[in-house]
Amino acid sequence: MPAKRHFLRLRHFEPLEPRCLLALETIAGTGIAAQYFSDIKLQTIFATRLETGLTQNWGSGVPVAGLNADQFSARFLGQIEATFTEAHTFTLSADGGVRLWINGRKEIDRWSDAAVTNASITVDFVSGRKYDIQLEFKETGGAASIDLKWSSASLPIQSLPTVRLFPSERGSIERRLWSSLAGSDVAALTALTTYPNSPTSISSLTSLEVASSGANQYGDLLVGNLHPTTTGAYRFYIAADDSAELWLSNSADPLGKQRIALVTSPTAIRDWTTTPMILLSVSVNKAITTKET
Numbered sequence: 618m619p620a621k622r623h624f625l626r627l628r629h630f631e632p633l634e635p636r637c638l639l640a641l642e643t644i645a646g647t648g649i650a651a652q653y654f655s656d657i658k659l660q661t662i663f664a665t666r667l668e669t670g671l672t673q674n675w676g677s678g679v680p681v682a683g684l685n686a687d688q689f690s691a692r693f694l695g696q697i698e699a700t701f702t703e704a705h706t707f708t709l710s711a712d713g714g715v716r717l718w719i720n721g722r723k724e725i726d727r728w729s730d731a732a733v734t735n736a737s738i739t740v741d742f743v744s745g746r747k748y749d750i751q752l753e754f755k756e757t758g759g760a761a762s763i764d765l766k767w768s769s770a771s772l773p774i775q776s777l778p779t780v781r782l783f784p785s786e787r788g789s790i791e792r793r794l795w796s797s798l799a800g801s802d803v804a805a806l807t808a809l810t811t812y813p814n815s816p817t818s819i820s821s822l823t824s825l826e827v828a829s830s831g832a833n834q835y836g837d838l839l840v841g842n843l844h845p846t847t848t849g850a851y852r853f854y855i856a857a858d859d860s861a862e863l864w865l866s867n868s869a870d871p872l873g874k875q876r877i878a879l880v881t882s883p884t885a886i887r888d889w890t891t892t893p894m895i896l897l898s899v900s901v902n903k904a905i906t907t908k909e910t
C-alpha cells in the first residue's frame with residue numbers, strides 16, 4: 618500500500634491530553650479499523666469503527682445501521698502480529714467482492730460481487746512481528762459476508778484472533794482512555810494496574826490530537842504508525858495540558874521506541890514554542906510507531 622497520507626500528521630501534533638503515556642510493554646491487539654462506505658467504490662465514508670475480527674456475516678442486513686443494504690463497500694485496515702516463525706496461510710471466503718493485501722502486496726483480487734470460497738495465499742512471517750493487512754469488500758446485492766482465517770504448521774486454521782489484530786495503521790490512531798484518574802503526571806497513568814490493556818474505553822482518532830474537552834481526571838494512550846514519504850530530517854513537537862510524553866520507534870518494531878519529547882507542565886493549546894523540539898532522521902517506507910500520551 619502506498620505510504621502517503623499519514624505522514625502529514627506530523628504537522629498536526631496537537632495538544633495531547635493530560636497524562637497520556639506510552640506503553641512500555643507489549644500491548645494486546647483490540648481489532649482492526651473498519652471504514653464503511655455508502656457506495657460500492659470506497660468513496661463516501663458512512664461510518665468508521667473498530668471490528669474485533671474479519672469473520673463477519675451480515676446476511677441480507679448491513680454492518681452499520683442506516684447503511685444501504687445492497688450497495689455498500691468496506692475497507693479494513695490494520696496489522697496482524699505473527700505468533701510463529703513459519704509460513705502462514707490466509708484463507709478467504711466471502712459473499713461479495715474482495716481484495717486482500719498482506720504487507721502492501723495484493724494477494725487476492727476477486728472484485729466482482731460473487732461467492733468466494735477458500736481463496737488462499739501463503740506468506741512467511743516472523744514471530745512477534747506485525748504485518749500490514751488490508752481487506753476491501755464490495756456488496757452489490759444479495760447476502761454479504763467475509764471470513765478470513767489463518768493457519769500455519771503450528772496454528773490450526775482459525776479466525777484472526779482479536780488480540781493479534783491492531784487497528785493503528787493507515788488512517789487511524791487508537792485512543793485508549795482511563796477515566797477517574799487522580800494526579801497530573803504521566804506516571805499516574807502508567808502506574809495503573811489496568812494500564813495499558815484494560816482502559817475505560819477504546820476509540821479511534823484520525824489525527825494525533827485530542828481536542829480540549831474541559832474534562833478532568835483522565836489519561837490517554839494514543840498509538841499509531843507514521844509512514845514517511847520522503848527520507849529526511851523531521852521535527853516533532855507536542856503540546857499538552859497537563860502532561861504528555863511522545864515515544865517513537867525508528868522501525869516497525871515498537872520494542873525500539875524511545876521517548877523523544879515530553880511536556881511536564883501545561884502548555885496552551887497548540888503552543889509548540891514551550892516544548893522541546895526533536896529532530897529525527899527518517900527513512901522512507903519505514904513504519905514508525907508513535908506512542909504517546
Ligand SMILES: [Ca+2]
Binds near residue numbers: 712730731758759
Ligand atoms: Ca452479495
